[in-house]
Amino acid sequence: MLLTRYRTALGFAFAAALMAAAGRQASAIEPVLSAAESRLKADVTYLADDLREGRAPGTNGIEAAADYIAGVFRELGLKTAPGAQGYFQPFTIAGTPTLDDKASMAIKTKDKDKPESLALKTDFAPLSLGASADLKGVPLVFAGYGITAKESERKLDYDDYAGVDVKGKAVLIIRREPQQKDEKSPFDGKELSSHSDLRGKATNAFHHGAKAIVIISDTETAKDSDPLLPLAYAGGDQSTSIPFLMITRARADALLKSAGAGSLADTEQKIDETLKPQSKVLDGVTLSANYKINRNEIKTKNVIGVLEGSGPHADETIFVGGHYDHLGHGGMRSGSLAFLSRDIHNGADDNASGTAMVLEMARRLSRRHEPLPRRVVFMAFSGEERGLLGSMHYVKNPLYPIDKSVFMVNFDMVGRLNDKSELTVFGVGSTPGAAELVDSLGGSLGFTIKKVRGMSDGIGGSDHQSFYLKNIPVLFAFTGIHNDYHRPSDDHERINIAGMGRIADLGELLLLNLAKRPKRPEFTKAGSQVAGHGGATPAASSTSNNAKPKAADPHSSGGNDEDMARVSITAYFGSIPDYEDSTTGVKLAGVSEGGPAEKAGIKSGDIIISFGGKPVATVYDYTKCIAAHKPGDVVEVKLKRDGKEMTLKVTLAPRPGR
Ligand SMILES: [Zn+2]
Numbered sequence: 141m142l143l144t145r146y147r148t149a150l151g152f153a154f155a156a157a158l159m160a161a162a163g164r165q166a167s168a169i170e171p172v173l174s175a176a177e178s179r180l181k182a183d184v185t186y187l188a189d190d191l192r193e194g195r196a197p198g199t200n201g202i203e204a205a206a207d208y209i210a211g212v213f214r215e216l217g218l219k220t221a222p223g224a225q226g227y228f229q230p231f232t233i234a235g236t237p238t239l240d241d242k243a244s245m246a247i248k249t250k251d252k253d254k255p256e257s258l259a260l261k262t263d264f265a266p267l268s269l270g271a272s273a274d275l276k277g278v279p280l281v282f283a284g285y286g287i288t289a290k291e292s293e294r295k296l297d298y299d300d301y302a303g304v305d306v307k308g309k310a311v312l313i314i315r316r317e318p319q320q321k322d323e324k325s326p327f328d329g330k331e332l333s334s335h336s337d338l339r340g341k342a343t344n345a346f347h348h349g350a351k352a353i354v355i356i357s358d359t360e361t362a363k364d365s366d367p368l369l370p371l372a373y374a375g376g377d378q379s380t381s382i383p384f385l386m387i388t389r390a391r392a393d394a395l396l397k398s399a400g401a402g403s404l405a406d407t408e409q410k411i412d413e414t415l416k417p418q419s420k421v422l423d424g425v426t427l428s429a430n431y432k433i434n435r436n437e438i439k440t441k442n443v444i445g446v447l448e449g450s451g452p453h454a455d456e457t458i459f460v461g462g463h464y465d466h467l468g469h470g471g472m473r474s475g476s477l478a479f480l481s482r483d484i485h486n487g488a489d490d491n492a493s494g495t496a497m498v499l500e501m502a503r504r505l506s507r508r509h510e511p512l513p514r515r516v517v518f519m520a521f522s523g524e525e526r527g528l529l530g531s532m533h534y535v536k537n538p539l540y541p542i543d544k545s546v547f548m549v550n551f552d553m554v555g556r557l558n559d560k561s562e563l564t565v566f567g568v569g570s571t572p573g574a575a576e577l578v579d580s581l582g583g584s585l586g587f588t589i590k591k592v593r594g595m596s597d598g599i600g601g602s603d604h605q606s607f608y609l610k611n612i613p614v615l616f617a618f619t620g621i622h623n624d625y626h627r628p629s630d631d632h633e634r635i636n637i638a639g640m641g642r643i644a645d646l647g648e649l650l651l652l653n654l655a656k657r658p659k660r661p662e663f664t665k666a667g668s669q670v671a672g673h674g675g676a677t678p679a680a681s682s683t684s685n686n687a688k689p690k691a692a693d694p695h696s697s698g699g700n701d702e703d704m705a706r707v708s709i710t711a712y713f714g715s716i717p718d719y720e721d722s723t724t725g726v727k728l729a730g731v732s733e734g735g736p737a738e739k740a741g742i743k744s745g746d747i748i749i750s751f752g753g754k755p756v757a758t759v760y761d762y763t764k765c766i767a768a769h770k771p772g773d774v775v776e777v778k779l780k781r782d783g784k785e786m787t788l789k790v791t792l793a794p795r796p797g798r
Pocket of ligand 1 (some may be wrong): 141142143490525624
């Protein structure tokens with residue numbers, strides 16, 4: 141299951157309480173397993189074995205898992221889908237960035253006739269959170285810490301951009317924030333506040349019209365040495381549409397002095413003492429930079445097996461899905477909640493359990509003597525943990541017509557059925573009669589069904605959401621969040637296999653009911669929140685835990701405190717951004733029913749290019765824009781629809797369920 145990013149503090153507390161409340165079950169006695177339980181156990185054990193490496197896209201481990209799933213489909217005699225490559229539907233996702241070796245940078249100051257070249261990795265270093273660079277003679281402006289902070293509750297009124305025009309120029313900014321050693325600092329005392337976030341600074345520079353960002357270490361970080369940050373320091377994803385690079389403090393100091401702006405140390409001290417910005421255009425300083433960051437796509441694939449139906453409804457398709465990818469070895473941007481751990485995240489519950497359930501459904505339905513009246517397509521998705529990428533890829537590149545796709549049943553985290561046999565079923569609002577159906581089927585098998593009309597209760601989304609956004613009715617079974625969620629301890633020993641056997645019985649009955657109905661189930665809007673609020677992002681796991689890890693080695697691939705800064709969002713816009721990387725605006729995969737965006741006439745497919753007067757290039761810019769507003773604010777949203785620009789006024793609401 142996908143972690144909901146940029147969770148508000150309240151959302152967090154809710155998730156933490158849920159996790160704390162959910163105990164884990166471990167059975168002391170080795171039970172005798174039924175045939176179905178043995179199959180489920182074998183599948184989960186294989187998929188969640190250390191040898192599968194946590195099934196991160198791009199690893200041998202997930203490839204082996206894909207082959208295993210395809211092997212089961214083949215054994216069962218399932219067909220391949222037309223247009224697929226055998227049982228596979230390949231697609232690509234963004235991988236680890238690398239830098240072309242020809243990266244160059246030069247700076248011209250007024251006391252020299254010619255620009256001076258800087259040495260890569262010694263004097264300067266590009267960061268992959270920014271774009272590739274092709275800058276020639278761009279004027280440089282010193283902009284303090286690159287922070288604009290106006291928060292009356294914290295008594296913060298500080299703007300490094302006040303009184304300087306940075307349009308079309310590059311900004312030179314310091315990492316982190318002022319007054320880091322001051323307990324009384326309005327920037328959260330000695331803790332780092334959200335204003336220290338590198339991505340937030342990138343968006344702020346972009347919003348002020350800057351063409352590039354040059355960052356330097358702050359005095360605290362550079363106490364002993366002044367290391368340049370590694371390329372993927374803030375994660376592999378590009379979060380701003382302008383170049384972002386780093387130079388040494390010594391270089392920056394020389395630049396300030398050449399422009400008659402005093403020394404760097406004095407300037408920092410002045411900011412600390414007065415909390416007044418010391419920004420200035422650096423007279424005669426221009427920079428040129430040329431480098432290319434390769435985003436190195438990773439190949440991955442959905443695994444798809446087909447059981448054809450027979451009769452007048454044989455052209456209608458029911459999907460049974462579950463994602464088979466997980467977080468690999470964790471890491472800062474993976475969605476792991478075990479910060480700094482590089483242990484294998486086996487994802488037994490998330491989602492070896494759901495994958496095993498898809499395989500079990502395939503076994504049961506394919507072994508029936510009579511063909512079913514409708515086609516059933518079994519799908520194991522990749523890229524779910526990166527933002528529902530596999531299911532989004534499928535619905536954008538469907539192998540069966542969407543208008544004849546009549547239902548989707550999703551299994552994600554079905555391995556932790558509790559003592560009370562509580563099973564949560566989402567999406568009962570997406571078709572009439574679903575609530576009654578799951579109640580009666582669930583009741584007959586001894587389950588207590590917790591029904592949720594919409595797609596999510598705010599914890600996270602899963603692949604059914606991609607189908608729902610195409611107006612296909614969905615149901616999603618889930619046994620709940622627990623302490624091992626997105627941690628290396630989500631192991632197969634903790635799976636409730638007997639519980640999975642019972643869920644398989646329920647799944648089978650449900651699918652038979654759906655497949656045999658005389659009329660296809662109707663789609664209705666579920667009418668409640670869809671996961672992903674106004675700006676969930678694929679990469680920013682920055683809000684995913686309340687624990688701030690301390691002082692990571694800046695050379696490690698992980699992040700540092702400043703990347704962990706939390707973005708607090710109080711206003712609700714009600715949109716679901718497409719998770720695909722984009723740097724030219726944020727395309728919406730959908731809007732939440734009854735939400736402010738929908739009420740204002742914003743639609744799925746719209747590309748948001750400006751929000752509240754600020755330009756939007758990336759999903760990070762977008763999130764930052766929403767975070768800058770309060771419920772009740774009326775904002776102008778500029779968007780592109782079918783190539784045409786339009787502006788709509790939206791009244792932001794309070795976030796639902798709070
Ligand atoms: Zn997950």
